[in-house]
Amino acid sequence: MAGLTSSLGTRPGTPMKARFDIGRLLLEGRAFLALIVIVAVFSSLSPYYLTVANMMTMSSHVAIFGMLAIGMLLVVLNGGIDLSVGSTLGLSGMVAGFLMQGVTLSYFGVTAYPPVWVTAILCCLVGGLVGLVNGVLIARFKVPAFVATLGVMYMVRGLALLMTNGLTYNDLGGQTAHGNTGFDWLGFNRLAGVPIGVVVFAVIAVVTSVLLSRAAFGRWLYASGGNARAAELSGVPVRIVQVSVYVFSGVCAAIGGLILSSQLTSAGPTAGTSYELTAIAAVVVGGAALTGGRGNVRGTLLGAFVIGFLSDGLVIIGISAYWQTVFTGAVIVLAVLLNALQYHKRGRRPQALPGGPTSSLARAGQTLPTRPA
């Protein structure tokens, strides 16, 4: 036995990846397949669908809730949920609108016009602060994530509405005299033909992907989402990880708010309503498990594009908005069914080696009975 062990264990260059398996590949690549099917079907139905211009337009739509989805992914990997991101997106836009109008500091008797980059950073800080409140409520005071972020969702939306009594900031252009022009850069400019919003989205996605796969933080996140108790006993700072993911999610939502208000050159207090649900849908369609510990950025990106390209495609071929809702819902249900199939199959995998009472029951986190023999 020892001989077998060492020959298997120390074989040099044993790859740290799974074996090739066509069925599993189809199952795990389902979001990608769905995306291909969606593009193929709509291209055949409309000549405008598969054009560069349309792709760019659709991508800039995806970028906004895709930002939320990436933040949401981290929260979901941790085993939590963040319902406040839609509101945070709205608040971020409102804060940007407020700052662009100039801040009157009555104490000094002056009106300050912060430059656009300062505005952007302050918006991100606001988003991070909302996330911090979520994180502290959940990690420190043990409020269930659903309830904590639900409450924060209402509070943040209320604050956004209070800022203007429900009115919209219509002019985010700034004035050359105040040195705060350029807010529309984020929404209108392009880099090599790609909208800046999409570029920002791509950068965030790459950074997050590296964070998850290459940094210790990512490993901590997967571990604490998979089994917080085991992670804690292995020295993982589970509380810090938990607070961080909500802060990260809040910042992502704030960036989403900046891009949206820049695209619209206006900021409304109700912007982003129900976006949190779209973000959750993207994460789920992307194959992440809401129980935590499973999922990745690639899947979430695919999920976001599936949902975005589907609903925009339905608009292009002229299907009513009500049917869009039905279709989107059906895609989510299908995705969850396939998720259940994937993880259930894994959970019931027969034991390769005899001798242990590692039943699916045990894996479900229940206490093991003493062994029978």
Place this chain on the structure above:
Amino acid sequence: MSAAVQIADVSDDVVLSARNVVKTYGSTQALRNVDFDVRRGKVTTLFGENGAGKSTLMKILSGVERPTSGELTLDGRPISFSSSTDARSYGVSIIHQELSLAPNLNVRDNIFMGREIRSAKGVDFAEEERQVRVLMKGLNQEIDPLTPVERLRLGQQQIVEIARALSINARILIMDEPTSALSAHEVELLFRVVHDLTARGVAIVYISHHLEEALHITNHAVVLRDGVVTARADVEDIDLEWIVRHMAGENFNLGTPPEQRDFGDVVLSIRDLIVAGPVRAGPPVVDRMSLDVRAGEIVCIYGLMGAGRTEMLECIAGRDVPESGSVLLCGQNVARLSIAARIEKGLALVPEDRQRDGLVQTMTVGRNLSLASITSFVRHLVLSSSREESLVDESISDVHIKTAGGWAPIGSLSGGNQQKVVIGKMLATHPKAILLDEPSRGIDVGAKAEVFRILAKRAEAGLAVVFTTSEVSECLSIAHRIIVMRRGRIAAEFGADATKEDIMAASGEAVVAA
């Protein structure tokens, strides 16, 4: 067996009996041709070490499992229980070690859970309450039917379980380790209830690790070892030594008793550690515990369930905050540090429940192995995969994990190999002292021996090892020193030359007032 013939003579008393019961799980034989009788108005106690087959036999008697072969007879007629519910309808009830009450519901609702008395207007709560009062009166207990179960003490919760069994007209009550978490006073109370029940003709099957306690309550004793009944007798004819002799028998060699050698300096030193119990103002689970462990020394902590072993180890590792006392690692007090900081300083814990506390099921074998030492292979903020891979491969060969590779899902491993992953994970942090809570729990004897071999090897290299066990034979395998814990305190301390009898006697609870 002559004893079995004797039993047949007094069959008029026997209500439930098992004959030639065999139970196999895969390739392991849990029970081999077991004969067992339960008598009206008597307490029959089943003795045996962990894994001797006690629980399996109880599961068969209570309908949870069906025997591979052999038969059960109830009141002289052959019977086959299709489920525990079926068995209950015949009057056979089991009370498990882990109580099956809903803590948020009150006593009445727990007792009638799933069998609510219905009237035209819905559930007849008044009638249920009346019946509960009658039951409690019969048991001489003052437990209000409307008290939520979570507000009751554990002993009272046990009474509620018993009352529930009686409310289904239980004639045969199987009690699996009922006293393991009870205070002396509660044990006394429980025993009074057991006496009342037997006087009413209820047959009791009793399982306990507390040998003296069991001897005190039982009428008959049956000893199981490795799935075979090795002895049976009436309580008048036996003593503690008789039970231990028949329980222990020959055992698989789990490692040779170590030769005495010079240990290094004290690595881990615990001073007057007190850990509060689950009940506020109740007795502490760890009561002024002090212990020194030197480099290279292996200390075994033996104790029954509820003796405070797990709580002590988790507190030392930083999971729980102690009421008072200090934990010194190489002379430095670490009692205020986080778990991560303690691991960094060289103090590692292998938890008791590897599914719940040891493994991340969503990650691969390799990632589980490297989890506790991630920071050691971070370079410029990113993980070095080559370093990680070499660490994983090293661990796999070091602790002999039988796996297809680091990328294999953790669920593909057997229990013993999963346990080795948890141990390997903590050993990879290069600890100075390692605490292992029941490292042999739920793993087969071969893996057990291997785990002990790994520990012995590491100890030779200077690691201080503390492990707990509830199997006496394991105390005598590799430990240099054996500490017997009882009710949160050190009850006795032995060298490697201790005998099973000494250890068991020291751990047994004091005889309850007659």
